[in-house]
Amino acid sequence: MTSHDSSDLARVTARARSGAQGPGRTPSGVGRRGAVLNDDAEGLQIAGLTSLSTCDWPGRLVATVFLQGCPWSCTYCHNPELIDPRTPGVVPWAQVRGLLSRRVGLLDGLVFSGGEPTRQPMLGSAMREVKEAGFGVGLHTSGAYPRRLASVLGLVDWVGLDIKAPADLYEAITGVGRSAQAAFESLRLVLDAGVPVQVRTTVDPTVLDEEDVARLVRVLRHLGVQDHVRQEVRTLGTTPEYQEALAAARA
Ligand code: SF4
Numbered sequence: 001m002t003s004h005d006s007s008d009l010a011r012v013t014a015r016a017r018s019g020a021q022g023p024g025r026t027p028s029g030v031g032r033r034g035a036v037l038n039d040d041a042e043g044l045q046i047a048g049l050t051s052l053s054t055c056d057w058p059g060r061l062v063a064t065v066f067l068q069g070c071p072w073s074c075t076y077c078h079n080p081e082l083i084d085p086r087t088p089g090v091v092p093w094a095q096v097r098g099l100l101s102r103r104v105g106l107l108d109g110l111v112f113s114g115g116e117p118t119r120q121p122m123l124g125s126a127m128r129e130v131k132e133a134g135f136g137v138g139l140h141t142s143g144a145y146p147r148r149l150a151s152v153l154g155l156v157d158w159v160g161l162d163i164k165a166p167a168d169l170y171e172a173i174t175g176v177g178r179s180a181q182a183a184f185e186s187l188r189l190v191l192d193a194g195v196p197v198q199v200r201t202t203v204d205p206t207v208l209d210e211e212d213v214a215r216l217v218r219v220l221r222h223l224g225v226q227d228h229v230r231q232e233v234r235t236l237g238t239t240p241e242y243q244e245a246l247a248a249a250r251a
Contacts (some may be wrong), residue, residue: 041126045069045089047082047115051099052107057138057158058198060108065096067123070116071144072174074164076204076246078237082115093126100133109136109157117141118148127155143186144179150189159190159197165208166216172207184223191224198227205233205249206242 045068050056056064069085070077077083100110110130117123118141127137136157141149143161163183164173170180190197199220203213213230220228235243 041093041122041129043122044093044120044126045085045087046091046093046096047087047089049091049096049099051103053111056111056113056140057109057136057160060136060138060158061106062109062111062136062138063096063099063103063107064111064113065091067112067114067117067120069119070114070142071119072116072142072176072179074175074204075173075206075242076202076233076238078234079115080237080239085119096126097129097133100130100135104134107135109138111138111140111160113140116144118145118152123148124152124155127152131155141186142174143183146182146185146189149186153189153193153195156195159195161187161190161197161199163187163199163201163216163220164204165201166212166219169207169212173204187223187225196227197225198229199225200229200231202231202233206245 044065046065047068048066050064050066053062053064056062066079066082068082068087068089070083073080073083081087096110100107112123112127117139130137137155138158138160139152139156140160141162143149143163161183164170165180167180167184170183171177187197187199201213201216208216217228233246235246238246
């Protein structure tokens with residue numbers, strides 16, 4: 001995810017929705033557990049591809065793939081089309097591979113974003129292929145699947161991790177119980193692994209007030225986070241109900 005607030009994401013999703021990147025395809029092996037590093041990257045459900053981004057990995061020139069499916073349903077999600085795991089991908093992995101082969105020496109790396117990239121069992125195979133081609137591997141994640149994250153962390157050069165709220169307010173944003181446990185466990189894993197990480201918090205004023213944000217900042221500092229970025233909610237792509245709630249919260 002972008003983080004999930006990548007400036008490129010809305011444009012990419014619009015292309016994906018229109019099918020402009022290629023024919024729909026149904027991946028093999030989606031939903032299987034414990035196969036993160038053994039499946040072939042061809043099965044990735046890719047909703048969109050940005051061939052050049054300067055913001056998805058700070059300081060790097062990258063391409064970004066947006067992987068379909070997310071187990072959460074955040075209040076402010078501005079790409080709800082990426083949530084449904086049953087939606088077929090529209091970009092073949094071969095297209096990503098082809099792009100990278102033409103950009104050797106021009107791109108620093110590939111960022112896997114979403115949706116929630118760690119949902120897909122083929123992620124590790126794809127990351128390994130990217131590394132073997134000489135590119136860096138970036139990952140945007142909400143931390144929804146700590147065990148799957150742990151299984152690919154050794155292949156990742158940089159993580160953009162969304163930490164959305166203090167633990168007691170997490171469910172109010174994601175709509176899913178125990179999402180806080182997953183996210184903070186993922187943060188612990190990344191910090192312990194020593195992988196460079198930028199923690200991002202999109203502040204939802206319908207749930208968080210400034211004291212909540214200050215509380216979260218203290219927690220993150222205590223955990224050892226050194227790079228924390230606050231992001232403001234954008235209304236583009238959000239539901240009319242959320243836009244109404246946001247306007248009321250900001251009034
Ligand atoms: S539902 Fe939440 S975690 Fe999932 S893609 Fe949307 S903003 Fe990201």
